[in-house]
Amino acid sequence: MVMITYVEPNGGRQEIDVPEGWSLMQGAMSNGVDGMEAECGGSCACATCHCYIDEAALALIPPAADNEAAMLENVVAERRPTSRLACQVKATAALEGILVELPAAQS
Amino acid sequence: MSAPIVIVGAGQSGLQVAESLRSEGWEGGILLLGEEAVPPYHRPPLSKAYLAGKAEEAQLFIRSPEALAKKRIDFRPGSRVAALDIARQTLTLADGSQLDYEGLALATGARNRALPLPGAELDGVFGLRTLDDTRRIADALAATEAVVVIGGGFIGLEFAAVAAAQGKRVTVLEAAERLMARAVPPALSDFYLALHRAHGVRVELGVSVAAVLGEQGRAHGVRCADGREFEAGLVVAGIGVLPNDELAAAAGIACDRGILVDACSRTSAPNVVASGDCTVTRLEDGSLRRLESVQAAVEQGKSAAAALLGRERPFSARPWFWSDQYEVKLQMAGLAAGADRSVLRGSQEAHAFSLFHYRGEQLLAVDSLNQPQVHMLSRRMLDAGRSPTPAQAADSGFELNTVLATPAPATSS
Numbered sequence A: 001m002v003m004i005t006y007v008e009p010n011g012g013r014q015e016i017d018v019p020e021g022w023s024l025m026q027g028a029m030s031n032g033v034d035g036m037e038a039e040c041g042g043s044c045a046c047a048t049c050h051c052y053i054d055e056a057a058l059a060l061i062p063p064a065a066d067n068e069a070a071m072l073e074n075v076v077a078e079r080r081p082t083s084r085l086a087c088q089v090k091a092t093a094a095l096e097g098i099l100v101e102l103p104a105a106q107s
Numbered sequence B: 001m002s003a004p005i006v007i008v009g010a011g012q013s014g015l016q017v018a019e020s021l022r023s024e025g026w027e028g029g030i031l032l033l034g035e036e037a038v039p040p041y042h043r044p045p046l047s048k049a050y051l052a053g054k055a056e057e058a059q060l061f062i063r064s065p066e067a068l069a070k071k072r073i074d075f076r077p078g079s080r081v082a083a084l085d086i087a088r089q090t091l092t093l094a095d096g097s098q099l100d101y102e103g104l105a106l107a108t109g110a111r112n113r114a115l116p117l118p119g120a121e122l123d124g125v126f127g128l129r130t131l132d133d134t135r136r137i138a139d140a141l142a143a144t145e146a147v148v149v150i151g152g153g154f155i156g157l158e159f160a161a162v163a164a165a166q167g168k169r170v171t172v173l174e175a176a177e178r179l180m181a182r183a184v185p186p187a188l189s190d191f192y193l194a195l196h197r198a199h200g201v202r203v204e205l206g207v208s209v210a211a212v213l214g215e216q217g218r219a220h221g222v223r224c225a226d227g228r229e230f231e232a233g234l235v236v237a238g239i240g241v242l243p244n245d246e247l248a249a250a251a252g253i254a255c256d257r258g259i260l261v262d263a264c265s266r267t268s269a270p271n272v273v274a275s276g277d278c279t280v281t282r283l284e285d286g287s288l289r290r291l292e293s294v295q296a297a298v299e300q301g302k303s304a305a306a307a308l309l310g311r312e313r314p315f316s317a318r319p320w321f322w323s324d325q326y327e328v329k330l331q332m333a334g335l336a337a338g339a340d341r342s343v344l345r346g347s348q349e350a351h352a353f354s355l356f357h358y359r360g361e362q363l364l365a366v367d368s369l370n371q372p373q374v375h376m377l378s379r380r381m382l383d384a385g386r387s388p389t390p391a392q393a394a395d396s397g398f399e400l401n402t403v404l405a406t407p408a409p410a411t412s413s
């Protein structure tokens, strides 16, 4: 398990143990974290799993593939350098304790 | 204690109704009744990543039962509703027990149209709708080399792509003269025909299947009306779905090949809303629209919850849809019906292009293949009522986002 702290759009925090190998999207959805919609269920087709990753943690994660990067270009909420699609980021031991922030709007 | 709001059907849409009721401030009871034995799950991966072995079963479930409990959603799997009494505001479960409701949401989804053929009952013949179907198809797929898919729609073709990628001999039999005829324009049908053939799939168009052939209760092939036979240890039928509207119809709620709802998901009965695949929406111009998609299930679920609480929240977002076949991701925004011309942007040879569909100068829809950026932009342009001219759309040198950046003309609709 990898402990991830999700920050919901209203500022609420949820500390969640995400099974290793699951995506950050699945960890949030399964536990009902607010601000995650994930309509396509992880197909990298909807961009409703947009999140901001802790800047320090960004270096621990493989960079976005072309598909993900292209989707991120036109997300509904503000695009930041720390923007990722949570369904494309897998929980690994290295991510223990990181913060994942959810934007106010996904669609 | 006052009666709860009861939701019939624990799929994508029923779950959305339950959660939206909570987020919209409903403090009373919420009962989510689902016929299937498992918590709500994502159906789209059933014919894609999950079937291809790229996702494990636990990853399909949208919420854990604990997360539902935390939101005080009383989820009851394995509970089939057998009858409704609209006047008395009660419903009867399959086990005979009765429940009162304060408000009712019907989210019973759809089921696969059964194959109207001799041999359809044989072992080895499947439809693909539920997790259970998929588990059994996965087992059957592992045990056979030859597969026949009846119906060249999205689900049949996604399944064909998964089977072909596993090295199976795959035959797709489609009655129409082109693939996915109901949902995509001819140019895309042609593209996908070539794509499947390039992956070794045999695709036959304009064929009518006469029978599933079998021995000792097991399917071993199909026979077409023209006499041709195709061998198969597994037959998957994807010939469309039927809305589960019988429960509503029997209770006297207006249905027309689906439970009739308005843009706010209200049915003909007071305190009864409906959402998702079981519905058909009467649009303002009187026409009927059926959308079988996750987006519709989610957005209608939100408006259904609002309607139960006496608020109008019409489902107006532009439709969007996707399909994964081989390495090609199709993303569709808007509805192309009524378009009088289509413009190509990008390269079909490179498997990276979009089709912009116009009526006159007005953009109606954009289908993008391996062009996620164009897809995301098109959704925003359609939502904003903005559009590049057809000439701009066709010019890959033209920056589409400038359409969003410039102020809207006063006459734009």
Ligand SMILES: Cc1cc2nc3c(=O)[nH]c(=O)nc-3n(C[C@H](O)[C@H](O)[C@H](O)COP(=O)(O)OP(=O)(O)OC[C@H]3O[C@@H](n4cnc5c(N)ncnc54)[C@H](O)[C@@H]3O)c2cc1C
Residues within 6 Å of the ligand: B008, B009, B010, B011, B012, B013, B014, B033, B034, B035, B036, B043, B044, B045, B046, B047, B079, B080, B081, B082, B107, B108, B109, B110, B128, B129, B130, B155, B244, B247, B275, B276, B277, B278, B291, B292, B293, B294, B295, B297, B320, B321, B322, B323, B324
């Ligand atoms: C294989 C497959 C692939 C798909 N791919 C895509 C895709 O790529 N993109 C996309 O947008 N859409 C896709 N779809 C469609 C999408 O999954 C559906 O539109 C969506 O699931 C509809 O949600 P729903 O809640 O309305 O219905 P459902 O998900 O069908 O849920 C309805 C539930 O109600 C239950 N129920 C029915 N009657 C009763 C009763 N009397 N009592 C209690 N429970 C009852 C059923 O058992 C079912 O669990 C796909 C569908 C399938 C099957």
Ligand code: FES
Residues within 6 Å of the ligand: A025, A037, A038, A039, A040, A041, A042, A043, A044, A045, A046, A047, A048, A049, A085, A086, A087, A088
């Ligand atoms: S869940 Fe759809 S893109 Fe991540």
